[in-house]
Amino acid sequence: MSAPLSADLAQIGKSVVIKGELSGSEDLYVDGQVEGSIALKNHSLTVGPNGQVKASVEAKGIVVQGKLEGNVQASDRVELRKSAVVTGDITTQRISIEEGAYLKGKVDISGKADKAAGK
């Protein structure tokens, strides 16, 4: 599967290994290895089928096709595709999980809880 092409999409190819803090103001596609943290406040992260991310992740939208180990916080939406293997807690407003995806961790739909608490 190839990465979606977009002018505002940064890509980390499958032979690339990054350790450290990663932040940005554009969408990011990771098909390589990232260890540390990823912060894309108003943008989306896609972990490709070859991607191996060991990091805490904060983004607007997060799509996982590969492996992700770490806590995930999405201000909008999380999608776990059928090949996803996720170990960590997920906090998001919306989530979709395809049949076959693996999750070890918590799912917390923060939008509802916050609304309920705010009433």
Added chain:
Amino acid sequence: MASVTQNFMKLFRGSSSGAQAETPQPAQKLTRRSSGLSELSRLWDSETPLCVLDLGSTSPANIRFFTERGHKIYSEDLLVASTEPHLITKDEQGNVVLDSRKFLADNLLYPAARFDVVLCWNLPDYLDESLVRPVMGRLWSVLKPGGMLLAFFHTKDAGPDSPCYRFHIVEKDILEMQRIVLRREARRGPTGAIHTAIADGFRLQRVFNNRHIETLFRDFASIKFFLARDNVREVLVVR
């Protein structure tokens, strides 16, 4: 208790060690009414968000069911976790067993959470013998006082080839059961090396009678049995 259990285990393990080549069947989906789930369903309308632990295979349906109601759900597939090759060790008699300490060091770790409900499904029937009691002990400790645990146990009429299912909550008292087709299996090869193989589903390890079940949950405050037509007893225990 031990002798009966061990006899069943021998019977089942004996049959599972044969070299029968079974053709993997496509994942079948069946539905069943669950009295235990129905009993639990009174909790789902709680205004206070519940903390639910689902120990079956990751189920989008279950995650949706609980998150739609504002509850938090934790998902952890303990059967798959129990197939990790590094868990294999030997006991004092030299028998190959799974290392329960290592298993509990890697799984069921919830320092920041205590659960209102644990959905165990059919885990005790398919989990390796060396892990059953340690896992139940850990589950007791992660449940809140008054928290409830739902587990399913086969009756003695169930055969050793009773398929292992994933359970998806469809309605408050209806479950969809999906046969688990593939598993990783740690096997010792002819040279003694341990390797991982893919086999057809998980195998029933034993059949608990009612007294065994009561013993298994002896630290819990109460236990309730529900009989079903499909050679399964549902058990709801309260911490």
